[in-house]
Amino acid sequence: MTIPANLKYTKEHEWVRVEGDCAIFGISDHAQEALGDIVFVELPEIGRTLEAGEAYAVVESVKAVSDVYAPVAGEVIEVNEALEGEPELVNSEAYGAGWIAKVKMSGADSVELMSDDEYTLFLEE
């Protein structure tokens, strides 16, 4: 299981990467492994305003339907449309090609975020 050092993590097993005033969201390697084969991703609409902690996407595995929550507040400016045809990218490249959405951050509002080390400890608990 990988936990890159350049990302922040949430207790709901999402990751967020901040780039200037934008943030990119996805789910962690731990999350994709726990869900199993992902067969469908419902993406948010461009322009939607998200509050921190708001459910903004849905990932469906063979057996389960799971909400995905926004780590930080912002407006959706881009979504990973590749996931509509290849939802399995969330499994195979959770931190790369399996990203879900990009937002323009609105202020500093966020859920509790963890560093890679803190998330590693969180998973061990």
Place this chain on the structure above:
Amino acid sequence: MTELAKTPLFDQHVALGGKIVPFAGFEMPVQYKSGALREYTAVREGGAGIFDISHMGQVRVTGSGALAFLQYVTTNDVSKLIPGQVHYSALLNAGGTFIDDITTYKISDTEYYLCINAANRHKDVAHLQAEAKAFAVSVVDESDDTTLLALQGAASQAALQPMVNSELESIGYYKFARVQVNGVDAIVSRTGYTGEDGFEIYIPNSIAISVWKTLLVHGAEPIGLAARDMLRTEMGYALYGHEISDAVTPVEAKLMWITKLDKGDFIGKTAVEARRAAGPERRLIALKLTERGIPREHYKVFVDGVESGEVTSGMHSPLAGGVALAYVQPEHADNGDLSVEIRGKLVAAERTTLPFVRSNVRR
């Protein structure tokens, strides 16, 4: 909460990386290391998959009254079976609704073997033993002594043949033979729940692990509950607790083909006849989404924008997309624009025919 049971193969499942979940009172593998999709593909695309379905129950019915008894307690016409033949059937209650769906194996005129659902086992056995009192018959629950493996997929026969002392080629679809597997008496039937060629193998618990391991050596891949459910849903096969239950009769469930009203009296017959005359309360349909999405169990089905029923089994089929079985109001079974409510949105669907995916069983 009663403790969950384990099959004789539990440790094998754990050793193979099986993700264990509670299912019908047992701890069973929902998938192994490679994941449900790869397991599904192994069975559907030319390989062989091995499923531990030992949680299912087996009941032996013996005695001079065996035929008369089974004619009375099951829906299909047992007089049509020849020794070595299996058929799909059901146990109904007096109200005509399902106690269980079963398979009946005819060993001889005085000996039959029933395979029943795990979750219904104790209910079924109690029912059968109560009804047996009026017949010259004995009903013995052999579930705890029996391991049942399903071996499914085009490569099944090649994987199993080296372990069996007779020619599997001679066993036709829905036929069985009493053979030796790894030198021990067993029943092998050309039956299954996947729409692929394959076998169901009844063996004593004592050889469960050796047979399992030998099949793995012969190239069979272990398959969990998730892939099993995908394979059966693609065929549109009914599953107790989903399409059939004690709330529906064979008239609703499209199972009149196993309910022989012309064979003489049987439990539930009068109620089924009355329901057929009055018309079904709802009807089972097969649907396919025409937009993106996955229809899942209990999602509401709408016809012309009005709620009509709900999904009983649904999935994302790698071959057919979002497909489902659903009950709708009888007047909506053939007419009206279909949609499925997914997270508050109506997603368009169309009626389709079963199976959702081509069956490769050997007819």
